[in-house]
Amino acid sequence: MKNRDFKKHHWRKSINTIMTSLSILSVLIAVIPLFLIFFYTLAQGISALNIDFFLHMPKPVGENGGGMANALMGTAILIGLGCLFGLPISIFAGIYLAEYGNNAFGQTVRFFTDVLSGIPSIVVGVVAYILVVVPMKQFSALAGGVALGILMIPTATRTTEEMIKLVPHSYREAALAIGIPQWKATLRIILPTALKGITTGVLLAIARAAGETAPLLFTALGNRFWSTDIGHPMASLTVFIYDYAKAPFDDWNRQAWGAAFVLIVLIFIVNITFRFVTRGRYGDHQN
Amino acid sequence: MKISITGDKVFKSTTILFAFFVFALVFLMAYEMVRGSELSLKQFGWKFLTGTVWDPVADEYGALPFIFGTLASSLLALVIALPLSIGVAVFLSELAPRWLERPVSFLVELLAAIPSIVYGLWGIFVLVPWLRNTVEPDLIKSFGYLPLFKGVPYGFGMLAAGIILAIMILPIISSISRDVLQAIPKSQREAALALGATKWETTKIVLGDGKSGLLGATLLGLGRAVGETMAVTMVIGNRSEISASLLDPGHSMASVIANEFAEATTDMYTSSLIEIALILFALTIILNVIARLIVWSMTKKFKTT
Numbered sequence: 201m202k203n204r205d206f207k208k209h210h211w212r213k214s215i216n217t218i219m220t221s222l223s224i225l226s227v228l229i230a231v232i233p234l235f236l237i238f239f240y241t242l243a244q245g246i247s248a249l250n251i252d253f254f255l256h257m258p259k260p261v262g263e264n265g266g267g268m269a270n271a272l273m274g275t276a277i278l279i280g281l282g283c284l285f286g287l288p289i290s291i292f293a294g295i296y297l298a299e300y301g302n303n304a305f306g307q308t309v310r311f312f313t314d315v316l317s318g319i320p321s322i323v324v325g326v327v328a329y330i331l332v333v334v335p336m337k338q339f340s341a342l343a344g345g346v347a348l349g350i351l352m353i354p355t356a357t358r359t360t361e362e363m364i365k366l367v368p369h370s371y372r373e374a375a376l377a378i379g380i381p382q383w384k385a386t387l388r389i390i391l392p393t394a395l396k397g398i399t400t401g402v403l404l405a406i407a408r409a410a411g412e413t414a415p416l417l418f419t420a421l422g423n424r425f426w427s428t429d430i431g432h433p434m435a436s437l438t439v440f441i442y443d444y445a446k447a448p449f450d451d452w453n454r455q456a457w458g459a460a461f462v463l464i465v466l467i468f469i470v471n472i473t474f475r476f477v478t479r480g481r482y483g484d485h486q487n
Numbered sequence: 488m489k490i491s492i493t494g495d496k497v498f499k500s501t502t503i504l505f506a507f508f509v510f511a512l513v514f515l516m517a518y519e520m521v522r523g524s525e526l527s528l529k530q531f532g533w534k535f536l537t538g539t540v541w542d543p544v545a546d547e548y549g550a551l552p553f554i555f556g557t558l559a560s561s562l563l564a565l566v567i568a569l570p571l572s573i574g575v576a577v578f579l580s581e582l583a584p585r586w587l588e589r590p591v592s593f594l595v596e597l598l599a600a601i602p603s604i605v606y607g608l609w610g611i612f613v614l615v616p617w618l619r620n621t622v623e624p625d626l627i628k629s630f631g632y633l634p635l636f637k638g639v640p641y642g643f644g645m646l647a648a649g650i651i652l653a654i655m656i657l658p659i660i661s662s663i664s665r666d667v668l669q670a671i672p673k674s675q676r677e678a679a680l681a682l683g684a685t686k687w688e689t690t691k692i693v694l695g696d697g698k699s700g701l702l703g704a705t706l707l708g709l710g711r712a713v714g715e716t717m718a719v720t721m722v723i724g725n726r727s728e729i730s731a732s733l734l735d736p737g738h739s740m741a742s743v744i745a746n747e748f749a750e751a752t753t754d755m756y757t758s759s760l761i762e763i764a765l766i767l768f769a770l771t772i773i774l775n776v777i778a779r780l781i782v783w784s785m786t787k788k789f790k791t792t
């Protein structure tokens with residue numbers, strides 16, 4: 201009898217060990233692709249990077265060398281346009297949610313930002329096509345900017361809300377106590393206090409938008425030449441990678457890796473900064 | 488005094504207006520896409536969903552191969568990613584000490600920050616050759632008698648798409664599952680441990696409590712997989728055929744839009760592609776709404792008790 205109990209106990213302990221190991225194993229398997237992709241991109245990309253890559257234009261088909269200066273500029277302009285459309289909406293909506301959003305409508309808006317973040321970016325691209333490309337009868341950077349702007353809204357809105365909520369209540373109370381109207385207190389006291397957090401949140405949204413390809417394919421299209429005209433097709437880093445990855449030239453493939461490396465480094469820097477700035481505050485708030 | 492009250496009203500209305508815009512945007516998108524796909528909605532009706540012919544030259548469009556490809560690749564991704572994600576979530580919420588939990592969840596979240604296009608690039612140059620030269624020949628040799636593994640080792644195909652998607656949805660499933668598990672009250676674990684349960688037996692109870700939340704996390708992951716475009720487009724092979732084999736090239740709704748939208752020449756062609764976007768939109772909205780409702784009600788339940 202005693203022996204059987206002991207056996208059972210032993211059995212339960214073994215199961216426990218097995219399951220614990222499986223859990224740890226799945227963490228390892230999950231993290232492996234991160235390192236594989238990061239270091240492979242690093243190894244492939246670094247050889248493609250030189251001053252030319254940042255400052256020169258793409259060479260004609262068949263010639264080696266050249267760069268992606270137009271794509272860098274294009275991504276910057278597209279993101280600028282995206283911010284122009286997306287940020288005012290996000291910041292005001294975020295203020296609403298934090299300051300007045302404790303009701304059914306606020307809850308609904310929060311729910312819809314979540315739903316919006318689940319809509320595939322390619323669908324957002326199709327909508328931007330219908331809204332901008334069709335009436336203008338031309339692919340344009342403007343359409344790409346609209347698509348990126350819509351894609352920024354969920355992240356930017358929710359972080360703005362979170363960051364404003366982190367500002368201690370005493371700040372608001374002190375402002376109201378000396379007779380400042382609530383809207384002024386929000387704009388002049390609360391917002392500047394939350395600014396650091398909001399800025400990094402916005403950067404996070406920007407980083408995500410910078411990595412988007414699908415919504416640009418038939419809005420901003422792409423362009424092998426230098427262009428800063430937002431009414432016309434424009435190059436971008438991600439579409440550059442896509443075109444160069446599919447091309448049958450080794451040199452172009454190499455440059456695709458170079459561009460991917462630049463993109464990943466930018467995105468990781470922003471993510472790590474966000475983590476650093478909001479460390480403690482954001483994390484503790486959630487727990 | 489009066490002025491300041493007006494200021495408050497104006498400011499509040501402005502913020503309400505923008506908040507309302509976020510809410511209205513989802514409906515605006517739906518409306519625009521219905522309008523944009525009017526032509527093909529009228530022409531093909533429900534047959535659009537069951538048609539298997541996609542022939543721009545004859546101006547005939549059926550979306551079944553794409554719907555099939557999207558569902559097949561996403562489900563395959565789920566089969567791979569779900570057990571791993573639950574394992575990661577259990578580790579983060581139940582096993583890891585706090586000093587380890589933070590960096591590990593950050594690494595997993597970083598995986599979600601890598602753009603789709605980079606996954607696709609890695610897929611083309613690393614994953615696909617590896618599948619073609621190493622994995623698929625072995626699969627065919629050992630399991631070739633199953634319809635699931637019949638065919639030629641192209642590399643490009645359903646299997647590649649499923650694996651890439653699995654890597655991409657793992658972060659979202661595991662981080663939401665972790666949140667769900669962490670929302671379950673400590674007392675549940677303490678009670679189990681006090682009765683002499685092992686760590687795993689306790690975890691089983693916690694997983695049981697969080698069942699509905701984990702389902703929500705899974706559906707969110709599925710929603711993400713269904714809409715994923717670039718990485719899938721680059722590895723799935725882009726052939727509009729319905730095949731039982733994982734090794735055969737396929738197509739997905741998102742990838743057909745990505746591939747053909749800019750080159751769609753006739754109005755019917757564009758309209759059909761917009762209708763595919765509409766189906767994709769409806770599918771992801773449904774998945775997201777159900778999933779969010781489940782996760783919300785679940786975390787709320789434990790927060791209030």
